[in-house]
Amino acid sequence: MSSTGLSIKIEEGLGSNRRLSAFYDFVYSSNEVDVLGGDSEFTGVILNDSLCNDSSLHTGYVLGSYDSLESTSSNELASLLSNGNLDLRSGNFIVPSEGLSFSDVSIIVDFEFSEGISDGVIIGCFDKGIETNAGFNLTGVTSEGFNVGVTERGHLFCQTFGSNGDSIEVMYDTELSRRNLISVSVYDSALQVSSFDYLNDLVSSIDVSIENEYVDGTGSLIFGGSNLYHRSSSETEGTFNGTLNNVVILSGFVDGSVLKDIGEGLLSNYSYTAPVETQHQRVTGYSETITYKTGIIGYDYNVTGTLSIITGREYITGSFTSSSAELKEEGERYYKYYTLDNGSSKTFYKEELGKLHSNSGYVYYPTGEGAYDTLGLNDISESIQTYTEISGIEQDKINIDLYGKTLQTGVLSEISGVITSPLQETFSTFTEAVSGLSLTEESTLFKKDFIYYLGVRP
């Protein structure tokens, strides 16, 4: 439910809120309730909604919150409103008419039965009295207002009084659901009671003939009871077994079909979807690009190998390097190495010698007749250095690089074609802003849930 929904529907149906006298949604809000009274008599009240033409009027009294203590009254009021509606089983809800006439008013009530249905008054402002004109010495019955309620059978009824006496009209062909939106509209000679079926999109109405002088009055509108009903004789006596979800009071007569639309606002949620920008591309022209043929534009030569060419005669090369040390006895043969470097040839040569110990002083005398003895050699050894020989043949030569051919490809000067490319620009489109009301209120309570068979029952 949203007050925005009601506001929109009031605007659509009536043009402005000028005729919106009172609206109560019974959702507890600390700045929409108060406690009035004094001298140990306090009653919680619900302030008129700011949506109304003059919200300072029609403060509604919640009789169920009456207490001698202000704080208790306040707590009780909060408790009665804790479920987002007003429980009328604890007491009626009374709205002073404050300028509204019972014969020129329209009321929408969104109510819900609490348990089983028992007869009771939903909107009551009916009363009768005796009038005496002393001048003419005349006595007659007077009345004001009407009672609209529900019968034990679950049908709406309307109770009025006129010159022909009491009248009760029952809306027998409309079955009520657990939750219902109904309306009462009154003008000079007729009173219209309507029931709204939002699931079938229907308005069911009865028109009750009235006489203005017997209906007109300016007392209080009593929701849940009446000053005159077979089950109550004062506004403090509750008769209705249920809760109020919403009450809308409009000045003047408004037809039931319009009130149904206004009531739809009570059950709707308002939604607004802002415009959404979407970017698009569009072609603004074309650009042309000349393309050229491709092909062989030359060759590249790269070294692919080398070729060696001998340019001189062969010559021997060689060298020696130190190897290991060996023991040689005197008279044992070994080689002594020499390096040869004559500028063009670098090699070595060796000389085979017999070993003479370095401590011998190189003076020998024969000691016998054998070979060794003849030479006077001693039986001692001494370490000598041995060498490793490296020798080869060299020739003078030159190295020549070998080249291979590689094709080079590229763009030729010859035109092969033209490429046409679209030129684009970005532009934006916007969706329409969407706002509206959707009937998202829970539907279960508006449905029926009992089928009673009228055929032959066993």
Added chain:
Amino acid sequence: MNLNYILYTGDTTITGSKKDIFDSNQIGYYSLANSFIGSSYILLDSEGNRKNDSFFFDHEIITGSYSSTVSINSQTLLEGRLDILESSNKNYYSVGGSGCYSIDPENSEGKFIFSEDLYTDNDDEILYNYRDPYSGVVSLKSSNGTFSNSITSLAQKTNTVYGDASSVTLMFEKYDVFFNGQKLYEGDYPISSATGKLFSVKKPDKINDFSSDEIDSYGSGFVENQVNFYSNGLEQNPEDFLQLHTGVYMIERQIPVSMQLINPITLTSSI
């Protein structure tokens, strides 16, 4: 007694539960004023004589072929193919496809076109509902074989057409099944020697379809006026039951509910 209620439940929101009041349980109205006489479209009976059925439907409700469910005297009819034989001066209707009636929204001026062997008169009661357009699937039952075999055959045929009735159970779950106008329920079939038209019609969405031996039904929420009711397979007029809130304890019939008390004002005067 088998009482079958088909309740339109909608969803959890008011918007999602809205239904046109005229979609269900409309009464075909009888009128001789607008017959086919004078029309260039003619229906002939099986004898070749002009047939003059005079039941009308609302153009705003039945807007085309295969979008209605029609019962005559509680027996549900299969809508058939509309055939029109055109000649130089007159056009001759016939109902094909084993159907019992057809709809011609363009030329029949809102008149039901019943098959050549289905005669109607002023005493008949015709109920019709709007439904989403789907043609029914028909299987002609002969005396051969068991009835359950015929049901299986209809399920196979229905599945061939719509692809969602691969078993007999699925067919009964998704389709209303009728035999010679009487609604059937799974496992509760006529004797096998019975012959006639066995057909299936797709059920609407968002419904609670249940059968019970209990006289009254409690607790299942539904949208008022959107209830179809079959007693022993025969469609009943919605006047045969009340659609209420369970909080109503006292239901009495034949009690006057509207009254005006004559209670003149008493004036006394002394002159």
